[in-house]
Amino acid sequence: MNLLLFESKEMMSDATIVLNDRRSEHIIRVLGCNSGDTVRAGMINGSVGTGEIVSIGRGRENSEVVLRFTAEGDVPAQPPLDLIMGLVRPIMLKKILAQAASIGVGRIFLINANRVEKSFFGASLLKDENYRSYLLDGLEQAKDTILPQVSIHERFRPFVEDFIPTIAKTYSRKLVAHPEAGEGLKQVAGTEMTGRTLLAVGPEGGWVDFEIEKFVEQSFVPVSMGARVLRTDTAVVALLSQLMVLMGE
Amino acid sequence: MNLLLFESKEMMSDATIVLNDRRSEHIIRVLGCNSGDTVRAGMINGSVGTGEIVSIGRGRENSEVVLRFTAEGDVPAQPPLDLIMGLVRPIMLKKILAQAASIGVGRIFLINANRVEKSFFGASLLKDENYRSYLLDGLEQAKDTILPQVSIHERFRPFVEDFIPTIAKTYSRKLVAHPEAGEGLKQVAGTEMTGRTLLAVGPEGGWVDFEIEKFVEQSFVPVSMGARVLRTDTAVVALLSQLMVLMGE
Numbered sequence: 001m002n003l004l005l006f007e008s009k010e011m012m013s014d015a016t017i018v019l020n021d022r023r024s025e026h027i028i029r030v031l032g033c034n035s036g037d038t039v040r041a042g043m044i045n046g047s048v049g050t051g052e053i054v055s056i057g058r059g060r061e062n063s064e065v066v067l068r069f070t071a072e073g074d075v076p077a078q079p080p081l082d083l084i085m086g087l088v089r090p091i092m093l094k095k096i097l098a099q100a101a102s103i104g105v106g107r108i109f110l111i112n113a114n115r116v117e118k119s120f121f122g123a124s125l126l127k128d129e130n131y132r133s134y135l136l137d138g139l140e141q142a143k144d145t146i147l148p149q150v151s152i153h154e155r156f157r158p159f160v161e162d163f164i165p166t167i168a169k170t171y172s173r174k175l176v177a178h179p180e181a182g183e184g185l186k187q188v189a190g191t192e193m194t195g196r197t198l199l200a201v202g203p204e205g206g207w208v209d210f211e212i213e214k215f216v217e218q219s220f221v222p223v224s225m226g227a228r229v230l231r232t233d234t235a236v237v238a239l240l241s242q243l244m245v246l247m248g249e
Numbered sequence: 250m251n252l253l254l255f256e257s258k259e260m261m262s263d264a265t266i267v268l269n270d271r272r273s274e275h276i277i278r279v280l281g282c283n284s285g286d287t288v289r290a291g292m293i294n295g296s297v298g299t300g301e302i303v304s305i306g307r308g309r310e311n312s313e314v315v316l317r318f319t320a321e322g323d324v325p326a327q328p329p330l331d332l333i334m335g336l337v338r339p340i341m342l343k344k345i346l347a348q349a350a351s352i353g354v355g356r357i358f359l360i361n362a363n364r365v366e367k368s369f370f371g372a373s374l375l376k377d378e379n380y381r382s383y384l385l386d387g388l389e390q391a392k393d394t395i396l397p398q399v400s401i402h403e404r405f406r407p408f409v410e411d412f413i414p415t416i417a418k419t420y421s422r423k424l425v426a427h428p429e430a431g432e433g434l435k436q437v438a439g440t441e442m443t444g445r446t447l448l449a450v451g452p453e454g455g456w457v458d459f460e461i462e463k464f465v466e467q468s469f470v471p472v473s474m475g476a477r478v479l480r481t482d483t484a485v486v487a488l489l490s491q492l493m494v495l496m497g498e
Binding site (some may be wrong): 141 | 434
């Protein structure tokens with residue numbers, strides 16, 4: 001935990017926050033902090049700053065730590081990248097969500113596709129925003145506060161044909177990862193990218209031809225990493241990172 | 250398995266290869282092949298080509314498949330990137346090796362550092378090249394044949410001070426990942442990179458200041474991904490991918 005995150009509603013009017021969960025345990029057991037010490041802290045979707053430890057005591061189940069937060073600087077900008085992903089197994093999804101949040105992504109659209117197992121949509125990970133803790137892990141790691149917004153789309157065609165057109169104007173470019181594309185990001189998008197990018201990465205096994213066609217109809221440009229076929233988790237990290245560096249982030 | 254890999258010594262003088270392990274099982278059970286069918290195949294550190302299934306039979310433990318290999322085109326080039334990494338937990342190392350091989354890396358130097366647990370060097374994964382199967386997994390996934398060369402270095406200072414100078418001339422640039430570097434790869438290396446790159450990524454917890462100093466003494470340039478602190482596994486995939494795209498691979 002390189003940054004202690006808290007919800008805006010946790011902060012009282014005197015800028016204190018009462019922690020009595022894994023975060024207070026972390027401050028005491030891992031960081032070994034005492035009253036008066038400070039930790040790096042950040043409000044989810046808000047500023048990063050300093051948390052001064054006002055008091056340490058025993059709560060009912062966990063130790064209780066009271067922090068006073070002082071914001072420093074502006075709220076970080078939303079990352080200029082959004083991700084569409086064919087839904088993967090829950091165990092892989094947890095990892096991808098944490099990694100994507102640590103690299104920085106604005107929105108994540110989890111969608112159906114031919115090679116997505118229908119049962120994945122019933123996973124408890126997708127219920128009640130249970131995936132949220134994995135996104136927070138990634139933000140805590142990367143010292144970012146901007147929580148990716150996740151949405152779930154159980155039907156492929158309505159998503160691509162009806163939903164995409166409603167958000168398309170937001171983007172300077174739309175890309176679909178496809179090992180047979182023959183061109184890499186540098187060829188497709190250049191080295192001076194500006195504006196927002198929407199990137200679609202296939203599920204395990206990749207997109208089928210019909211799906212690539214549907215994306216291309218919506219002006220997505222196929223992009224690859226040489227002739228290499230990457231696993232979905234590797235491809236997400238690889239392509240988001242490549243976009244980041246080309247955008248000069 | 251997008252590419253069936255075999256060792257050069259497995260090929261007979263008539264270009265046939267007898268498979269009776271997980272590869273033959275894969276051809277029969279997963280791919281559902283019959284005699285006369287072809288699969289994509291590649292010789293480790295050699296050419297990619299076609300494997301024609303000559304016969305399918307029962308071996309002692311596994312099914313037995315006889316392939317006849319026809320090479321197509323040249324041996325793939327060695328990737329222009331080598332990786333130094335602070336040794337990580339075996340479970341994380343397996344994943345990193347597979348992912349690094351799938352992105353493409355020439356040599357992997359696993360080294361000691363202040364935040365490496367000494368016990369990691371005793372892991373059975375490092376004995377008798379047990380890590381090799383994870384590299385092969387990555388190559389099979391990415392359809393590459395060039396096996397990364399792994400070496401293990403149990404002492405930090407001799408590696409950096411004595412060994413690095415012996416290989417330094419091979420590289421057009423040497424980089425060390427450091428979240429406090431303040432500059433990304435695009436700033437440090439530009440968008441028209443040529444020649445070989447040597448990249449050093451810290452163990453879990455990162456490099457300590459002394460280690461960064463030692464790398465800098467050897468002309469390594471610190472590089473970051475914004476202010477983000479990434480986990481070792483994410484950083485390896487992210488930075489190798491960024492190098493790939495800047496090199497136009």
